[in-house]
Amino acid sequence: MKHFDLGIVGAGASGLAAAIAASEKYPGYKIALFDRLPRVGKKILATGNGRCNLTNINALSHGYRNKSFASAALNKYPPESVMDFFKRIGLYTFIDGEGRVYPRSNSANSVLDSLRYAAEKDNISVFAETRVSDIIPGENSFTVNGEYICDKIILAGGGKSSPSQGSDGSALSLARSLGHRVTQTVPALVPLNSRPDKVKSLKGIRASGVALTLEGEREDHASFGEILFTDTGVSGIAAMELAAAAERELRNAFDPVLHIDFLPEENNIKAIISDILYSRKNQPLENLLSGLLPKQLGIQILKNAGVFDPSGVISPDYFSDNMIDIIVGGIKDFKLEILGTRGFANSQVTSGGVDINEIDPETLESLIVPGLYFSGEIIDVDGGCGGFNLQWAFASGLLAGELNDKNK
Ligand SMILES: Cc1cc2nc3c(=O)[nH]c(=O)nc-3n(C[C@H](O)[C@H](O)[C@H](O)COP(=O)(O)OP(=O)(O)OC[C@H]3O[C@@H](n4cnc5c(N)ncnc54)[C@H](O)[C@@H]3O)c2cc1C
Structure with missing residues (x-):
């Protein structure tokens, strides 16, 4: 020996x-x-x-x-x-x-x-x-x-x-x-998985300065920074930093939900959107949020809110107060069910x-x-x-x- x-x-x-x-x-x-x-x-x-x-x-x-x-x-x-x-x-x-x-x-x-x-x-x-x-x-x-x-x-x-x-x-x-x-x-430090149909259309979109909250059974877990949508979920440092918490919630038989605030520094988005309805009046509808967010993300938020029409134009008369509230919700509280992570x-x-x-x-x-x-x-x-x-x-x-x- x-x-x-x-x-x-x-x-x-x-x-x-x-x-x-x-x-x-x-x-x-x-x-x-x-x-x-x-x-x-x-x-x-x-x-x-x-x-x-x-x-x-x-x-x-x-x-x-x-x-x-x-x-x-x-x-x-x-x-x-x-x-x-x-x-x-x-x-x-x-x-x-x-x-x-x-x-x-x-x-x-x-x-x-x-x-x-x-x-x-x-x-x-x-x-x-x-x-x-x-x-x-x-x-x-x-x-x-x-x-x-x-x-x-x-x-x-x-x-x-x-x-x-x-x-x-x-x-x-x-x-x-x-x-x-x-x-x-x-x-830990691994991308999160969500339902593919919820994220597929966002694949490749990167957003920075984003606040994330993972809603857990007993406590919430927060992170801040950059995220990147993939075809199976969300990557980027801010998302990856929530992976261990998401795994622990899932192993405790709790399905965590990720809440994304794309503009955490803005508390009056409703007023901003009301201004844009005039400053971009008659422009293609796809431009409504493109001065605030990556364009594809803005379009997806309008689609999720049920207000997107590819040939539509921005018109202050078309948007009701309730419609604007739904869009604000999509920006300040974009929800994704987290199903798991990409593993060890x-x-x-x-x-x-x-x-x-x-x-x-x-x-x-x-x-x-x-x-x-x-x-x-x-x-x-x-x-x-x-x-x-x-x-x-x-x-x-x-x-x-x-x-x-x-x-x-
Ligand atoms: C893609 C990637 C990027 C990363 N980037 C960063 C970064 O930029 N900054 C940062 O701080 N951290 C980063 N990390 C994390 C960091 O690399 C690890 O935390 C760190 O390497 C852990 O060091 P360790 O020596 O404890 O373990 P390891 O680096 O995992 O080394 C363990 C070693 O033990 C050997 N081993 C295991 N079992 C046995 C056995 N039974 N017999 C013999 N040998 C065995 C393995 O072959 C391995 O070489 C990254 C990790 C990955 C995967």
Whole structure:
């Protein structure tokens, strides 16, 4: 059997950061880094549309799930120290107008390369195409796949999202087999599905500055930003940020409804439409809302209100007060029944994971199995779009890699 001081399951963002941190702190340690895929860090290449939004300078004030647990790692390794970590390994970054941090090269390849090269050390052995399928705890060590003895283990195998890039849920099974509870997992940051006949005609329409409210059984969930209609539902960051909540409602046997306010900053649309009826008098009816909303969206709202006639013209006399109220309703409260999401296969993140109550937030060591640590998305912590999930993956990886032990 081969012996290692530390075995890390998963060479994604978090596992690579943990390996680099551990090798720096314990130069004498032999570290094994296992990944089931032929290449390490494959998912990093897909992040940020190939640009890798690696952190966000507003991460400390972000509303992460299980924020109070996550705070210890995030405070120890805030976005600035994640950026410093990358600078130390030769990667330079820039911050955009919304606090999102990208590599200066604007290429996710350089983020992965910097991690890969930093992990190419004599004391780190990478075992690619090595799926860890069992970990048996012994007196002072763990037997991995019946082949490797590791004194300590970091489980950094991610959740269930985007399995073609690695995290297929098998690391969650390993956590369970080691006695840990895993909370309900749902796909997060993924497009929403609605009835195709309700959205097909809107396919391709993008609307920004939109306020969304997902009406749940006990509480409503809100988001704001851009949406994009697809042939099966709604995509775009603002919609994707409601996906985990929608999944949880559906799993509780409640059918959530999405309410879209296309013009949240306007409270007197009725007066605006009354003005347009005069300012655009005698123009084609399809122009009624085109000064306020994307044209196709405006036409669809008129169709839904039952007032659209392709050869009609704008005429103040034609529109009754009631008709204008119905149009206003279509703009301020466009309703879509949400039937589901596009699932783990298309989701960026998994919400849910190893129960935080069984992990020490200061060290990320298991409170059940000494010598076992967790980092990254496998833990029940997730955030919104904008670099928040990689920030968690890197911060928790750097902390777990310290292998701090409260009993020492
Ligand atoms: C398309 C896409 C775009 C994204 N864009 C962004 C972005 O721009 N910014 C952002 O902050 N976040 C983004 N995310 C989310 C972010 O990528 C993840 O939250 C982050 O990668 C999680 O890191 P991790 O190391 O915990 O898990 P992963 O990156 O999932 O890595 C886990 C690794 O463990 C390996 N593994 C799993 N099980 C086993 C096993 N049993 N044995 C051996 N190896 C195993 C996997 O092969 C994988 O390499 C995006 C995600 C996707 C899918």
